[in-house]
Amino acid sequence: MSSVAQKKGFGSWLWDWLTTVDHKKIGILYLLGGGFFFVLGGIEAMIIRIQLAVPNSDLISAGLFNQIITMHGTTMIFLAAMPILFGFMNAIMPLQIGARDVAFPFLNSLGLWMFIFGGLFLNISWFMGQAPDAGWTSYASLAITSEGHGVDFYAIGLQIAGGGSLIAGINFLVTIINMRAPGMTYMRMPLFTWTTFIASAMILFAFPPLTIGLFFLTFDRMFGANFFDHAMGGNTIIWEHIFWIFGHPEVYILILPAFGIFSEIFSIFSRKRLFGYTSMVFATVLIGFLGFMVWAHHMFTVGLGPTANAIFAVATMAIAVPTGVKIFNWLLTMWGGSIKVTTPMLYAIGFIPSFVMGGVTGVMQGAAPLDYQLHDTYFIVAHFHYVIVGGTVLGILAATHLYWPKMFGTMLNETLGKVTFWFFFIGFHMTFLIQHWLGFWGMPRRVFTYMDGQGWNSANLISSVGAVFMAIGVIVLLYNIIMTSVKNVPVANDPWGDGRTLEWAIQSPPLYYNFTQTPLVRGLDSVWIEKQEGNESGITPAVPVQDIHMPHGSIIPIFMTLGMFIAGFGAMFREETSWGLPLLVFGLAWTFVCMAIRSLKDDLGYYVPKEEILEDMKRERGRK
Amino acid sequence: MAEIEIYKKSPAEFDLGQRRARRSMRSQVIMFSLMIFLTLTSFMIVTASNAEVIGFSKYYVIPVIMLFAAVQVGLQLYYFMHMQEKGHGIAAMFMFTGALLAFLIVLTFVTIVWWN
Ligand code: HEM
Ligand SMILES: [Cu+2]
Numbered sequence A: 001m002s003s004v005a006q007k008k009g010f011g012s013w014l015w016d017w018l019t020t021v022d023h024k025k026i027g028i029l030y031l032l033g034g035g036f037f038f039v040l041g042g043i044e045a046m047i048i049r050i051q052l053a054v055p056n057s058d059l060i061s062a063g064l065f066n067q068i069i070t071m072h073g074t075t076m077i078f079l080a081a082m083p084i085l086f087g088f089m090n091a092i093m094p095l096q097i098g099a100r101d102v103a104f105p106f107l108n109s110l111g112l113w114m115f116i117f118g119g120l121f122l123n124i125s126w127f128m129g130q131a132p133d134a135g136w137t138s139y140a141s142l143a144i145t146s147e148g149h150g151v152d153f154y155a156i157g158l159q160i161a162g163g164g165s166l167i168a169g170i171n172f173l174v175t176i177i178n179m180r181a182p183g184m185t186y187m188r189m190p191l192f193t194w195t196t197f198i199a200s201a202m203i204l205f206a207f208p209p210l211t212i213g214l215f216f217l218t219f220d221r222m223f224g225a226n227f228f229d230h231a232m233g234g235n236t237i238i239w240e241h242i243f244w245i246f247g248h249p250e251v252y253i254l255i256l257p258a259f260g261i262f263s264e265i266f267s268i269f270s271r272k273r274l275f276g277y278t279s280m281v282f283a284t285v286l287i288g289f290l291g292f293m294v295w296a297h298h299m300f301t302v303g304l305g306p307t308a309n310a311i312f313a314v315a316t317m318a319i320a321v322p323t324g325v326k327i328f329n330w331l332l333t334m335w336g337g338s339i340k341v342t343t344p345m346l347y348a349i350g351f352i353p354s355f356v357m358g359g360v361t362g363v364m365q366g367a368a369p370l371d372y373q374l375h376d377t378y379f380i381v382a383h384f385h386y387v388i389v390g391g392t393v394l395g396i397l398a399a400t401h402l403y404w405p406k407m408f409g410t411m412l413n414e415t416l417g418k419v420t421f422w423f424f425f426i427g428f429h430m431t432f433l434i435q436h437w438l439g440f441w442g443m444p445r446r447v448f449t450y451m452d453g454q455g456w457n458s459a460n461l462i463s464s465v466g467a468v469f470m471a472i473g474v475i476v477l478l479y480n481i482i483m484t485s486v487k488n489v490p491v492a493n494d495p496w497g498d499g500r501t502l503e504w505a506i507q508s509p510p511l512y513y514n515f516t517q518t519p520l521v522r523g524l525d526s527v528w529i530e531k532q533e534g535n536e537s538g539i540t541p542a543v544p545v546q547d548i549h550m551p552h553g554s555i556i557p558i559f560m561t562l563g564m565f566i567a568g569f570g571a572m573f574r575e576e577t578s579w580g581l582p583l584l585v586f587g588l589a590w591t592f593v594c595m596a597i598r599s600l601k602d603d604l605g606y607y608v609p610k611e612e613i614l615e616d617m618k619r620e621r622g623r624k
Numbered sequence B: 001m002a003e004i005e006i007y008k009k010s011p012a013e014f015d016l017g018q019r020r021a022r023r024s025m026r027s028q029v030i031m032f033s034l035m036i037f038l039t040l041t042s043f044m045i046v047t048a049s050n051a052e053v054i055g056f057s058k059y060y061v062i063p064v065i066m067l068f069a070a071v072q073v074g075l076q077l078y079y080f081m082h083m084q085e086k087g088h089g090i091a092a093m094f095m096f097t098g099a100l101l102a103f104l105i106v107l108t109f110v111t112i113v114w115w116n
Helices: A010-018 A022-052 A063-095 A106-125 A150-178 A191-222 A236-269 A277-290 A308-332 A343-366 A367-373 A378-408 A414-440 A459-487 A528-531 A556-574 A580-600 A610-624 B011-050 B056-080 B088-112
Strands: A548-551 A607-608
Touching: A022 A063, A022 A106, A022 A459, A022 A556, A063 A106, A063 A150, A063 A191, A063 A236, A063 A378, A106 A150, A106 A236, A106 A556, A150 A191, A150 A556, A191 A236, A191 A277, A191 A556, A191 B088, A236 A277, A236 A308, A236 A343, A236 A378, A236 B088, A308 A343, A308 A367, A308 B088, A343 A367, A343 A378, A343 A414, A378 A414, A378 A459, A378 A580, A414 A459, A556 A580
Parallel strands: none
Antiparallel strands: A548 A607
8 A cells, every 4th residue: 555666566557557546646647648649639730731731732532631630629629638637637736735635536537537438439430431520610510411420429429528527627626625725725726726726617617518519419410300400490500609608618728727837837937926816816717707708709700690799709809808917927927036947937938929929819800800801711720729739738748847747756858848849839830820821811721732823832831841840849758758757767845946836845756645744824835935934844734643534446437438438339320230229228227337336335445544654754754 | 554433423412413403304394385385386377377367367477487486496405405504605606607607698699699
C-alpha cells in the first residue's frame, strides 16, 4: 500500500492502473488518452494541409477529405483538448484546494473510461471505411442524408464521450464546493481552481443540450424518427440551435481552464500576486454566464431576421469586455514583477498577442453584416484556430511543462522546451495568419481542393509549411518527454522555486494520499504567505497526524463503459442485421448489471494507518 | 489497520434527533396533504371545464393549472427534497441559474427567433 516503488509483476501493475480511482493517476491517464488523440488529430491536420498545399491536388478524394476534416475537428475538441484539460484539472485542482481526492473517485474513473471508449468508438469508423463526414458541427440536413454508418459513429461515440465529460464536470463541481481545506474560502482559491469551477458549471449546463441533440440525431438515423426531417414535419434548423447552445459554451469550456493555467504562470514567474484577483474571478463568472447568451452568432446567415441578428451581435461583443479585463490583469501582473522567462512563461507571453488576435477577429465576426462576408470562408478557420490553438493549445503546452515535475517527479528539459515553443509558435502564426487573407480573397471553408489562378496558391503553401513547423515542435516535445523519463532525475517539492499555491508544498509526485495532514489556508497564495513568514515547509497543518480514509480501486467502470460500447454497435446494426437488436439489449443489460453490482455491494474504503504516515514523514525529512 | 469507526450518539443527541425527525415528519404530512388537495382541485377544474360549466373557460383553467404546477414544484423541492434546510444554498443557486438560463433561452426563441 506504500507509495515506494515495489517490485511488482506487469499484471498487477496493469491492474493497478485499470482500477485506479486516484485523481493523480486518472489525471495521467487522461493526459495519455488525450495526448494520443492529439497526435491522431494532428496527423489528420497534416494530411489536410498536404492536400491543400497545391491547387488541383488529387492526393485524397473529396469524400475522404470530408471524413478527415470532420474527424480532425471532432477529435481535437472532444478527444484531445477537453480530456487533456481534464487531466490537468484532475491532477492539480485537488492539490490546490488541499483535498485528498475528488469527491467521487469512482465516478472519476467512470468518466475517464467513457471518454476513452467513446473515442475508440468514433475512431473504429476508420477501420470500417465509413468515418463521419458531416463536419464537427454535423448539421442535420447533411447528417441525416449521409450514407453509411459514419454519422452513426459520430452520434453514439460523442454520446458516450460526452457522458464522461458531464460526469467529470459534476465531480469537479462537488469537489470544489465540498472538499476545500479549512480556511480555503472561495475568494482564496487559486485561479486554476476557479476556472475549473466555472468551466465545470458550464459543462453542467451545456452538455445536456448536446446529449438531447445527439439522441434526436440517433433516433432520426437509426430508429426512424423525424426530428430534423422537414419533409416529415421536422425542423433541420433546430439542430443548429441545439448544437450551438451547447457549442458556444463549449468553446469557453476549452478556453477558461487555459486562462486559469496562464494566471498561475504569470504570477509564479513574475513573482507577484496576480493583479486584480477579484476582477479576474468576476470576469470568469461573467464570461461563463454570457457564454450561454450568444449561440446564434454562429447562425447569422441562417436568416433569423434583423432583430435576432442585432441582439445576438450586441451580446457577442459584450463578451469581449470581461475578456479584455483579463488581458489587462495579466499585463499588469507582469508589470513591475521580477520576471523569469522559463518555458511556461514563454508560452504565457506568446499567448497574449495570439489570443488577442483571435478575440479581435471574433468581435469582427460578431458584427452580423460583416459576418455575411466572412461566414464559411477561411477567415473563420483563422479565427477559431487563433483562439483554440493560440489560447487552449498554448495553455496545454504551458501546463505540460509547468506541471510535469509535479505529476511525474522529474523536470522536462528547458532548452528543448524553448525549442518546442519557437517551432510551434512560429509555425502556428505562419499557418493561420495568412488564412485571414485567404478568407478575404474568397477561399471557402471545407473545400477539398481549389483551382489554379485564383491567387490562393502561395498563401496555401505558406500555410502548409507552417503546419510542418508545428509538427516539428510537437515531435521535439515528444522527444523531450522520452528523454526526461529515461533520465528520471528526481526533483524537490517546488522545482520552479517560486510556487505560490498548495501543490508546490508537497512532494513531486505527491504521496498517494496527497497531504500527510490537511493544511490550514491563511490567505490567497497560501504557500507564498507561509514562506514569507519563515515557514519553510509552506504549510501549516490544520489537524494532527491521524488515520486517513481512502477509497478502494474498482474495475467496474471499465465494464460499465464496455456495455455502452457494445450497445452502441447494436444500435448501429439493428436494422440490417439480425444480431443488432440482441446486441443492443445485451449491452444495455450489461451496463445495468454493473450499476446494480456497484449499488448493492458496499465499499467503505480503508484507512491509511497513522504509523505509515509518520514513516513517510520521517523519510521525507531524511531526504532534505 | 484501523477499523471503520461507528459513532454512538449520546442520549441527548438521540433525543434531539428524534424531535427533529418528528417535526420534519409533521411538516411533510401537511405539505403532502396540500399537494393532494392541489392535484384534486386541478382535476376538478378540468372536469368542470370539459363539462362546459360557466366560468370555467380555458383562459381561466390553463393559467390556474400552471400556477398550481409551479407551487407543487416549489413544495416538492423545498419540503420533500429538503431544500429549505441549511446547507442547500449552493444547490439552490445552481438550480436557479439553470432555470434562469433555460428561461432566457426559451424567451429568446419565442420573442426574437421564431416570431419576429
Ligand atoms: C471575444 C470572444 C469571441 C467572439 C466575439 C467570437 C465570435 C465568433 C463568431 C461570431 C463565430 C461565427 C463565425 C461564423 O461561422 O460565421 C465564431 C466561430 C467560432 N469560434 Fe469564436 N468567438 C470568440 C471566442 C472564441 C473562443 C475563446 C473560442 C475557442 C476557444 C472560439 C471558437 C470558435 C469556433 C470553434 C468557431 C467555429 C465554429 C464552426 O463553425 O465550426 N471562439 N466565433
Ligand atoms: Cu460562438
